[in-house]
Each structure stands twice: as structure tokens, then as C-alpha cells.
Amino acid sequence: MKSSSEDTPPMAPQLLSSRNFKSLFDSVDTFLFDCDGVIWKGEKLIDGVAQTLDLIRSKGKNVVFVTNNSVKSRRQYAEKFRSLGVPSVTQDEIFSSSFAAAMYLKVNNFHKDKKVYVIGGEGILEELQIAGFTGLGGPEDGEKRAQWKSNSLFEHDKSVGAVVVGLDPNINYYKLQYGTLCVRENPGCLFIATNRDAVGHMTDLQEWPGAGCMVAAMCGSTEREPIVVGKPSTFMMDFLLQKFGTETSRMCMVGDRLDTDILFGQNAGCKTLLVLTGVTSESNLLKEGNEIEPDYYTSTVSDMMKLMESP
Amino acid sequence: MKSSSEDTPPMAPQLLSSRNFKSLFDSVDTFLFDCDGVIWKGEKLIDGVAQTLDLIRSKGKNVVFVTNNSVKSRRQYAEKFRSLGVPSVTQDEIFSSSFAAAMYLKVNNFHKDKKVYVIGGEGILEELQIAGFTGLGGPEDGEKRAQWKSNSLFEHDKSVGAVVVGLDPNINYYKLQYGTLCVRENPGCLFIATNRDAVGHMTDLQEWPGAGCMVAAMCGSTEREPIVVGKPSTFMMDFLLQKFGTETSRMCMVGDRLDTDILFGQNAGCKTLLVLTGVTSESNLLKEGNEIEPDYYTSTVSDMMKLMESP
CATH class of the missing domain: 3.40.50.1000 (HAD superfamily/HAD-like)
Structure with missing residues (x-):
């Protein structure tokens, strides 16, 4: 009998390929990206990020940036995207933990x-x-x-x-x-x-x-x-769901950390994709005893662009 | 049948009295004192401390100061005792956590x-x-x-x-x-x-x-x-035992904190006496849910002097 659950993520992390990427991409409305180690590293944009984001948007998908870094406000983050050569990102697409802290107080009637x-x-x-x-x-x-x-x-x-x-x-x-x-x-x-x-x-x-x-x-x-209030807590997820009117099963969290990004995605019921441009190496991911496994992993965000453009 | 264990500490903390103090004092060779909250508070000597220490020594008992405060060395601590009006205390009687850190490295052949x-x-x-x-x-x-x-x-x-x-x-x-x-x-x-x-x-x-x-x-x-290496770890106890050639059951730890001093004394097998001049109040000691109970408690160290002098 053929498996009836082509959409169900496999148990072990799968290396992203032209075959499984199409299935992932079609099943997702909103891609959530961590920033540090995924979009940039320190003050340096990771290669191919701007073009990849444009291509994802051009296919009708939402992009959202969910960052634990609280040093900046959303306004300051939008400014950082602009200064690094990604002016298309707006404040409304940014969910930082500094914003989450303020929202926690607001929803709890502080x-x-x-x-x-x-x-x-x-x-x-x-x-x-x-x-x-x-x-x-x-x-x-x-x-x-x-x-x-x-x-x-x-x-x-x-x-x-x-x-x-x-x-x-x-x-x-x-x-x-x-x-x-x-x-x-x-x-x-x-x-x-x-x-x-x-x-x-x-x-x-x-x-x-x-x-x-x-x-x-x-x-x-x-x-x-x-x-x-930041990742891996799912406090911010309520805002995202309200904003995009979607289900978490139609979201994919893209991050470089197992214990925050991937756990956050899993806690919220999202699909998860690990990139290897940040703190997690392939050997750390695959080593025995690691208990947090993404659905998919790939070397860098711009792999998504290559897979979208491949025939 | 009369209880055979007059020396065995009771389960609940007993307020120090002229009756139980004599039994405690006779069963102890070495009194270990915490400093902050017991001997002094900040830069102020607690009333009656100098006379109490003199009296305890005059009865042939050892006194030792076991402090978690690592800001000073033993030399600096002896200087503090002198400046507060207790010049009788020597470096050799002081066991600070700064000393313990150095000794830990020494005994482990760093x-x-x-x-x-x-x-x-x-x-x-x-x-x-x-x-x-x-x-x-x-x-x-x-x-x-x-x-x-x-x-x-x-x-x-x-x-x-x-x-x-x-x-x-x-x-x-x-x-x-x-x-x-x-x-x-x-x-x-x-x-x-x-x-x-x-x-x-x-x-x-x-x-x-x-x-x-x-x-x-x-x-x-x-x-x-x-x-x-400091309290409640018993690392420093080996030095004390070697120095005084005694057993921990013939030591009494006098302190103001349940989670460091009293636990340290208990962990090492000493008798324990809580004084109320520091961080622990009588209501904190006796409140339901408190799991660290000294054998005895009293308001201040100089109560020992009054009890020694009472007929």
C-alpha cells in the first residue's frame, strides 16, 4: 500500500532536494525566518538572501521575520534590512522579542x-x-x-x-x-x-x-x-495567526538553532527547515543524542531559490 | 522507657534555652561561625560578638569562621575583624570561599x-x-x-x-x-x-x-x-577536620542562612544553630514548607554568652 500521507513530515530530518522541496513549498503559505545566522551574520547579509525573499514573495507566499534579538525595535530592524540591501522588508513583517515583550504586557492588561x-x-x-x-x-x-x-x-x-x-x-x-x-x-x-x-x-x-x-x-x-516571550515560547504565534488568517500547519519555520527556532516551530505545529549558516552544524544535527530534529535541512536559505528555479 | 539519646538532636528546631544549651555546649569542640549576618552586618559588628567569642575560647573551645563571601582574602578578613574591634581572630581561623577556590585547584593538582x-x-x-x-x-x-x-x-x-x-x-x-x-x-x-x-x-x-x-x-x-567550593558544599570540611583533629559530630555550625549555613552543617554531619540577625526570620524558619531545619535557633550570637553565664 502506498503511504497516504505524502504531506506528513518524516521522522528523521531530510536533506532538502528538488523532489521534497516542491511538496514542502506547495503546502506552505507563510515562511517564518529567523534573522541572525539565517538572513545575516553580524553585519553581513548571507549570499542570495534578497533574491530568495523576492522569489518566495513572487510565488504568492508571505514572509515573516521572527527574531529573538531584542536589542533593536521593529523600526530599527527594518532599517537594518534596508542598510544591508533588502529594502523590501517592512516593520509589519518583523516580530522581534522586544515587540513580544511589549505585546505580552498589552494582552495581559498591564x-x-x-x-x-x-x-x-x-x-x-x-x-x-x-x-x-x-x-x-x-x-x-x-x-x-x-x-x-x-x-x-x-x-x-x-x-x-x-x-x-x-x-x-x-x-x-x-x-x-x-x-x-x-x-x-x-x-x-x-x-x-x-x-x-x-x-x-x-x-x-x-x-x-x-x-x-x-x-x-x-x-x-x-x-x-x-x-x-521569544522563541521557543509560542507567545508570538497568536499575532501571526491573526495577521495571516492561516493555520500553523501551513507555516514553515526556517532557522539555524535547534533549541529555539526548530523547537519553536515544532511547539507551534509548523513545518521546520534548518539552515546550516548559523550555530548548528550538520554533525551537531545528526549526532546521537540530539533530540530536536527539523523536518528538513539545507546549507543556506538561497538553496530555496535554486530549487524553485530548477526544472 | 526513658529516651537513651539525650544528645541526639530533636527533629524540630528548638529555641536555645539554658537547659538545652549546656547539653549542646558540652558536646561540641569547635564552633564554626558564618560571618555576614552572624558576626557583622555590612560594616557593623553585631552587639556582644567579641565578648562571646572570648568566652567560648576561654572554655577551651575552637572557633572557626566559614564565610562564603569571596571578595576578601583571609588576610583581608583578619584585617576586617581587627578594624571592627575583634583583633583576636587570626588568618588561620578563617575559611573563606576565596581560599577554598585556591585549595580546590591545589588538591586537584591544577x-x-x-x-x-x-x-x-x-x-x-x-x-x-x-x-x-x-x-x-x-x-x-x-x-x-x-x-x-x-x-x-x-x-x-x-x-x-x-x-x-x-x-x-x-x-x-x-x-x-x-x-x-x-x-x-x-x-x-x-x-x-x-x-x-x-x-x-x-x-x-x-x-x-x-x-x-x-x-x-x-x-x-x-x-x-x-x-x-563554598557552603553548602562540604569541600572545606576536610581542611577543618585535619586542622582540629576532631569529628564533625563534635562541631556546631552557627549561621543565619538555611540554604547555605544550616545545610552545610547538616551535609557535613555537624550540629546546627541558626541565629536571627541575618537573612532568616523566625517566621521563615517556622513556616510550612520549609525543609531545612537547624537543631537549635536563637536571636543572636551573644545569647550564647548569656546562657554560659546564667547559673
């Missing part, structure tokens, strides 16, 4: 009179402001120092009702102390993490500590676990 | 050609040097910044064979990046934590993030768990 302390970049503060919330901290506290002196009391704002923690290149004791006091002492204060990626490519050449480093620091001092 | 990267205070570097090891990092890296620029490579010393992480008031991204690269990329590099206290009294008035904050940050970026 009171506008309360404030949000930010350990992270300008992007979080910008998204909070657009959503109508008052943020404090962030880059402004980068040079502040806390003094350990007898009888010194560290004052913190009692109206802070949430601490949002993301990747912070200017992490310091002052910020960790401020955030810790809010979470430990302000009744009901939320502790929100943009994401928990251990490392990322802040430059082209190396992996550096990611938001998971700052989030873990806050876990260590508050003895609390955060609410995570 | 190669003298390898280096140790320090996220923490001067005290760790001083103890490493006394033990014959080469440390780098620490306060010296407090003002360094890492640049996220395309094609920038962060150089780290490939001969670093251990990263020691303790409380660091000058924690920054540079140090976390340096330590993370060593642990992730130098083959066999050890990851040692002085301790994992979530918070501590860096000033008299508030709890501030403790070494557990910096250690957790490194766990978040390295995806590794550390070797812990």
Missing part, C-alpha cells in the same frame, strides 16, 4: 500607571513606548554604580510592575540590583525574559553570551523563573 | 603553567597567588568593554584552565564573555563557583544580589554547571 524596568537595549524601551508603557533603565543605567556602604539604602521605584530582561552589552551590578529589588520587593512584579539563547553571533566570527546569560543572572538573584 | 580567569574580587586573586597560581581578570577587567563589530575577534588566553566565579560588584559583559569563551573553547577548562548565595547584605539595610547572580549568568551562557 496597568499604564505602572512602570517597566529594562535590562537590555534601546529596542525594548522603544517598543514599550509605542505600546503606551513607561520604561526605565536600559542603556541609561549603563554607567551607574551601586555603592556598598554601611547605612546606604538603594532606592528603587515602587511603581515598577514588570522587569524585562534581554541581551544587554552594558550589563552591570547596578542594573541587576535594580531589577532584583523590583522583582523581590514590589508585590506582584512580573519577571519577563525576551528569550534565553545561551549565545549568539554578535560579530561574524564568534559566539558571545546571549540574553540567556542576563536572564540567568536575574534568576540567580531573584530565585524566580521568568515568563519567556 | 597545573602551575595554566592560568585562572577570575570573575570576582581581589580576595580570589590574592588566595590564588598565595597558593602559587597565576590569576587574571578580576577588578582589572572592571572597566573593559567588548565591541560588537563585524570581523572583530575577541582574543582570550588559551592557557586558562579554570574560571573562578564569585561575587563581583564590577560584573560586566567583557568578563562574562571572557569567562564564557574560556569555559566553552579551552579544552578541559574548569568552571568553579565560590558559592551560589542568591543575595547577601552588602550594606546593613538591604539584600543585594550575591555570587549566585554572577554564577548563574555564567551557567546561562556556558550551559554548564559549576563546581561549588
Whole structure:
């Protein structure tokens, strides 16, 4: 008997080929792309990305960019796409974890009179402001120092009702102390993490500590676990579904990380495609003991263009 | 039948009284004291401590100070005792987690050609040097910044064979990046934590993030768990036993924290006495769900003096 489920993804990851790509492409309305390690690496666009995105759009598919990097706002991301030579990407196609943090507060009716302390970049503060919330901290506290002196009391704002923690290149004791006091002492204060990626490519050449480093620091001092709004949490999926009026089974998540991108896609019920331009190597993917397996994998995003153009 | 085990500690914590104190005092050769929250709070000696220590010594008992605070070396701790009006305490009576980190490397034959990267205070570097090891990092890296620029490579010393992480008031991204690269990329590099206290009294008035904050940050970026040398790990106990030629059942750990001091005492087989001058309140001790119970508890160390002097 012939298998009746040509659309059902196989159990083991399949190398993308001209045969299985057609089946994947036809079954998908919306391609979700991670950015860092998929679209670019540091400040360098990955070869063939712009043309591939144009070709996917020309076939009537939606493209969406789902990034855990919280340093930038959606506006700043659109600017980065433009500066790297992909001006076609609009703010509305970008779902960053900085946006997700602001949306989490919005859908949970966070009171506008309360404030949000930010350990992270300008992007979080910008998204909070657009959503109508008052943020404090962030880059402004980068040079502040806390003094350990007898009888010194560290004052913190009692109206802070949430601490949002993301990747912070200017992490310091002052910020960790401020955030810790809010979470430990302000009744009901939320502790929100943009994401928990251990490392990322802040430059082209190396992996550096990611938001998971700052989030873990806050876990260590508050003895609390955060609410995570970025990948692999599926919090952002509700926005995507509403926007595109589709089902998650007709989406495909394209990413370079197993523990965030591919797990996110799987958690949400999407198809998944791993590219090898980022943190995951083919040997890591295929090694024994790896428990997160994408439906498909290929070397780079522009392989999709070659497969679309092949006869 | 009368219980045959008058010396066996009861299951529930007992408030120290003139009756049970005599039995405790007679059964103990060595009193181990935590410092912060027991002997002092920030830069202020707790009332009656100096006289109580003198009285305990005058009865032929040993006193030892076991502190998780790694910011100071033993020499610096002896200096602190002197400056607060307790000049009788010598370096040899002090077992700090900075000393423990150096001793861990020593007993594990850490190669003298390898280096140790320090996220923490001067005290760790001083103890490493006394033990014959080469440390780098620490306060010296407090003002360094890492640049996220395309094609920038962060150089780290490939001969670093251990990263020691303790409380660091000058924690920054540079140090976390340096330590993370060593642990992730130098083959066999050890990851040692002085301790994992979530918070501590860096000033008299508030709890501030403790070494557990910096250690957790490194766990978040390295995806590794550390070797812990301070309380509640019993690593330092071997030194104490050798020094005093006694049994742990004839020691009593006096501390203000359930999850470090009291657990450390219990893990090592000591008797335990909680004082309420630090982070644990009586209501926290007695609340339902608390699983770490000392044998005895009392309001402050000088209660021991009053009970010794009572008829």
C-alpha cells in the first residue's frame, strides 16, 4: 500500500532536494525566518538572501521575520534590512522579542500607571513606548554604580510592575540590583525574559553570551523563573495567526538553532527547515543524542531559490 | 522507657534555652561561625560578638569562621575583624570561599603553567597567588568593554584552565564573555563557583544580589554547571577536620542562612544553630514548607554568652 500521507513530515530530518522541496513549498503559505545566522551574520547579509525573499514573495507566499534579538525595535530592524540591501522588508513583517515583550504586557492588561524596568537595549524601551508603557533603565543605567556602604539604602521605584530582561552589552551590578529589588520587593512584579539563547553571533566570527546569560543572572538573584516571550515560547504565534488568517500547519519555520527556532516551530505545529549558516552544524544535527530534529535541512536559505528555479 | 539519646538532636528546631544549651555546649569542640549576618552586618559588628567569642575560647573551645563571601582574602578578613574591634581572630581561623577556590585547584593538582580567569574580587586573586597560581581578570577587567563589530575577534588566553566565579560588584559583559569563551573553547577548562548565595547584605539595610547572580549568568551562557567550593558544599570540611583533629559530630555550625549555613552543617554531619540577625526570620524558619531545619535557633550570637553565664 502506498503511504497516504505524502504531506506528513518524516521522522528523521531530510536533506532538502528538488523532489521534497516542491511538496514542502506547495503546502506552505507563510515562511517564518529567523534573522541572525539565517538572513545575516553580524553585519553581513548571507549570499542570495534578497533574491530568495523576492522569489518566495513572487510565488504568492508571505514572509515573516521572527527574531529573538531584542536589542533593536521593529523600526530599527527594518532599517537594518534596508542598510544591508533588502529594502523590501517592512516593520509589519518583523516580530522581534522586544515587540513580544511589549505585546505580552498589552494582552495581559498591564496597568499604564505602572512602570517597566529594562535590562537590555534601546529596542525594548522603544517598543514599550509605542505600546503606551513607561520604561526605565536600559542603556541609561549603563554607567551607574551601586555603592556598598554601611547605612546606604538603594532606592528603587515602587511603581515598577514588570522587569524585562534581554541581551544587554552594558550589563552591570547596578542594573541587576535594580531589577532584583523590583522583582523581590514590589508585590506582584512580573519577571519577563525576551528569550534565553545561551549565545549568539554578535560579530561574524564568534559566539558571545546571549540574553540567556542576563536572564540567568536575574534568576540567580531573584530565585524566580521568568515568563519567556521569544522563541521557543509560542507567545508570538497568536499575532501571526491573526495577521495571516492561516493555520500553523501551513507555516514553515526556517532557522539555524535547534533549541529555539526548530523547537519553536515544532511547539507551534509548523513545518521546520534548518539552515546550516548559523550555530548548528550538520554533525551537531545528526549526532546521537540530539533530540530536536527539523523536518528538513539545507546549507543556506538561497538553496530555496535554486530549487524553485530548477526544472 | 526513658529516651537513651539525650544528645541526639530533636527533629524540630528548638529555641536555645539554658537547659538545652549546656547539653549542646558540652558536646561540641569547635564552633564554626558564618560571618555576614552572624558576626557583622555590612560594616557593623553585631552587639556582644567579641565578648562571646572570648568566652567560648576561654572554655577551651575552637572557633572557626566559614564565610562564603569571596571578595576578601583571609588576610583581608583578619584585617576586617581587627578594624571592627575583634583583633583576636587570626588568618588561620578563617575559611573563606576565596581560599577554598585556591585549595580546590591545589588538591586537584591544577597545573602551575595554566592560568585562572577570575570573575570576582581581589580576595580570589590574592588566595590564588598565595597558593602559587597565576590569576587574571578580576577588578582589572572592571572597566573593559567588548565591541560588537563585524570581523572583530575577541582574543582570550588559551592557557586558562579554570574560571573562578564569585561575587563581583564590577560584573560586566567583557568578563562574562571572557569567562564564557574560556569555559566553552579551552579544552578541559574548569568552571568553579565560590558559592551560589542568591543575595547577601552588602550594606546593613538591604539584600543585594550575591555570587549566585554572577554564577548563574555564567551557567546561562556556558550551559554548564559549576563546581561549588563554598557552603553548602562540604569541600572545606576536610581542611577543618585535619586542622582540629576532631569529628564533625563534635562541631556546631552557627549561621543565619538555611540554604547555605544550616545545610552545610547538616551535609557535613555537624550540629546546627541558626541565629536571627541575618537573612532568616523566625517566621521563615517556622513556616510550612520549609525543609531545612537547624537543631537549635536563637536571636543572636551573644545569647550564647548569656546562657554560659546564667547559673
